[in-house]
Amino acid sequence: MIARRVNEIPFSGIRKFFDLVMGSKDVISLGVGEPDFPTPEPLKDAAIRAIENDYTSYTSNYGIPELREEISEKLKVRNKINRNPKDEILITSGVSQGLDLAVRAITDPGDEILIPEPCYVSYNSNVWFAHGKPISVPTYEENAFRVKAEDIKKRLTKKTKGILISTPNNPTGSVLKKKDLEEIADIAIENKLAVISDEIYEDLIYDNEKHHSIASLNGMEDATITLNGYSKPYAFTGWRLGYAAGNPEFIEAMMKIHQYAQICAPSISQYAALGAFELEEYVKDMVRSYDLRRRLLVKGLNSLPNISCITPKGAFYAFPNIKDTNLSSAEFAERLLKEAGVAVIPGDAFGESGEGYIRCAYCVSREDITEALDKINRFAERLP
Ligand SMILES: Cc1ncc(COP(=O)(O)O)c(C=O)c1O
Numbered sequence: 001m002i003a004r005r006v007n008e009i010p011f012s013g014i015r016k017f018f019d020l021v022m023g024s025k026d027v028i029s030l031g032v033g034e035p036d037f038p039t040p041e042p043l044k045d046a047a048i049r050a051i052e053n054d055y056t057s058y059t060s061n062y063g064i065p066e067l068r069e070e071i072s073e074k075l076k077v078r079n080k081i082n083r084n085p086k087d088e089i090l091i092t093s094g095v096s097q098g099l100d101l102a103v104r105a106i107t108d109p110g111d112e113i114l115i116p117e118p119c120y121v122s123y124n125s126n127v128w129f130a131h132g133k134p135i136s137v138p139t140y141e142e143n144a145f146r147v148k149a150e151d152i153k154k155r156l157t158k159k160t161k162g163i164l165i166s167t168p169n170n171p172t173g174s175v176l177k178k179k180d181l182e183e184i185a186d187i188a189i190e191n192k193l194a195v196i197s198d199e200i201y202e203d204l205i206y207d208n209e210k211h212h213s214i215a216s217l218n219g220m221e222d223a224t225i226t227l228n229g230y231s232k233p234y235a236f237t238g239w240r241l242g243y244a245a246g247n248p249e250f251i252e253a254m255m256k257i258h259q260y261a262q263i264c265a266p267s268i269s270q271y272a273a274l275g276a277f278e279l280e281e282y283v284k285d286m287v288r289s290y291d292l293r294r295r296l297l298v299k300g301l302n303s304l305p306n307i308s309c310i311t312p313k314g315a316f317y318a319f320p321n322i323k324d325t326n327l328s329s330a331e332f333a334e335r336l337l338k339e340a341g342v343a344v345i346p347g348d349a350f351g352e353s354g355e356g357y358i359r360c361a362y363c364v365s366r367e368d369i370t371e372a373l374d375k376i377n378r379f380a381e382r383l384p
Contacts, residue, residue, distance in 0.1 A: 009128055012121045013349025017333065021343045028372045030360040031343040033170060033317060035235040040282050043234060043272045050271035057267060061259040062251075063091025063243070064270045071243050074277045079199075080216035081226060083245040090251050090258065091265045095200045095242040097258070098227040099126050102196045102244060103164070105225075105253035107132035111161035116147035117351035118319070120170045120198065124351070132161070138353035141310060141321060145172035149183035156191060163188060165214065166198035168205060171350045171359035172319045173312020175205060181214045188223050194250075195224045200242075201315040203233040203283050206291050209313045215245070222247045225254075230269075232315075233283050234276050239269040290316050293362040293369055300373035301360070305380045316363045319347065323356040325383050333358055340379040342372045 014032065021027050038044075050056070062068060068085035075081040075089075083089055092098040099122055107113060107130040115123050117136045127134040135155050139145045152163065163184060167176040176184075188195050195214055202211040215224035229242030242265075244254055258264075294312065301309040301320045309320035322332050329346035336342050336358075345361075347354030362369060 009125050014121055014345055017343055017345055027341045027343050028368050029343040030372055031345055033361045034237050036363050037235040037286055039235050040279050043276060046274055047268050047272035050268045055267055055271050059264045059267050061255050061264055063265055066274055067091060067270050070277060075245055079213040081213055087248045088251050090244045090255050091270060092242045092244055093240040093265045095227050095229040098242045098244045101254040101257050102225045103127055104130045104257050106162050106194045110159060112159045114152055114155055114163045118171050118354035119351055123164055136351055145174035146176055146180050152187055162194040164196045168201040168314025170315050171317050173315045173317050175209045175313040178212045181212055182217060185214055185217045185220045189219050197224055197226050199228045200232055204287055204316060205314045207313055225250050230273050241265055241269045241273055293366055296366055297362045297369050304377050316361055318360045319357050321357055329355050329358055336379055340375040342375050
């Protein structure tokens with residue numbers, strides 16, 4: 001009864017591990033990438049007020065105008081992107097839905113979408129469900145997992161329709177430099193490609209690295225769909241709120257799908273998010289805290305036998321190389337869970353080029369990171 005296209009897609013490698021962890025006792029999880037902070041009080045209060053005021057109806061398909069105005073202003077000031085709140089911004093149910101809508105809006109059957117890998121688990125499936133063909137562009141540790149223009153160019157065909165990038169990246173923590181983005185922009189413009197840019201981790205950035213939005217580069221404003229959301233900077237994962245910005249043609253096409261599939265993003269979450277961009281101190285504190293944990297984890301990983309880890313510059317993931325253990329990513333992760341009680345995600349869950357790596361999320365306490373390192377150390381020492 002189930003459609004072939006759905007049957008052919010495996011479940012997310014993250015979910016598989018999440019389920020294993022849920023069933024095991026005393027496991028330290030570096031598995032799931034979710035802030036361990038509570039949603040900021042002002043946003044919770046705003047949600048309560050929204051309920052009390054009965055703001056519980058459908059909203060405009062595009063989302064409430066006040067929130068679109070805030071997003072438009074934020075995009076202008078922080079991202080150097082000019083988008084009209086009227087018809088160039090769409091509020092979505094998380095970046096997850098933004099990705100689905102953006103890919104469906106630009107993909108005809110058989111169209112190829114280039115995806116630098118390792119990448120977030122949904123990208124390939126988003127393209128597949130849209131009847132497109134995801135084409136992996138491998139990235140390499142030697143280049144800090146930043147995609148190279150020449151690797152994109154090698155995979156261009158007549159069917160290439162777009163490129164789906166993310167910076168900072170999940171799972172590698174890589175941050176694309178302005179020059180990397182300029183090179184991708186040149187390819188996009190020359191080949192008339194759309195760029196979908198997932199910037200959900202833009203605030204989680206370290207070591208004085210800078211986040212650049214590809215839509216702000218010359219000629220890219222109308223070729224880019226910028227996706228972003230509240231989940232990571234505002235510990236808002238369960239509220240399901242994100243946004244897409246692009247030219248009216250892209251946004252209208254996405255809205256068309258959205259109005260039939262979803263109608264609107266949750267009304268209470270939209271009202272709760274009003275004012276979020278003013279919470280700069282909350283975000284800064286969070287980033288400082290992740291930074292300490294990042295340093296602790298990366299230093300610890302580099303002291304372990306047969307494991308090495310480059311320093312991630314963004315998001316909250318480290319992506320250590322485990323090739324010298326002679327175990328595959330899946331074997332390493334499964335044995336680590338069973339024998340040492342530490343959950344990590346095998347790198348190949350993020351695409352073939354993630355083989356030989358594991359993803360460790362450091363959005364857990366420093367005590368847990370220290371204990372996990374100790375356990376990984378004992379596990380790694382026992383390996384032949
Ligand atoms: C790169 C990336 N994009 C999108 C998402 C989905 O985020 P949201 O909660 O906004 O749907 C995630 C979640 O982990 C992510 O890592």
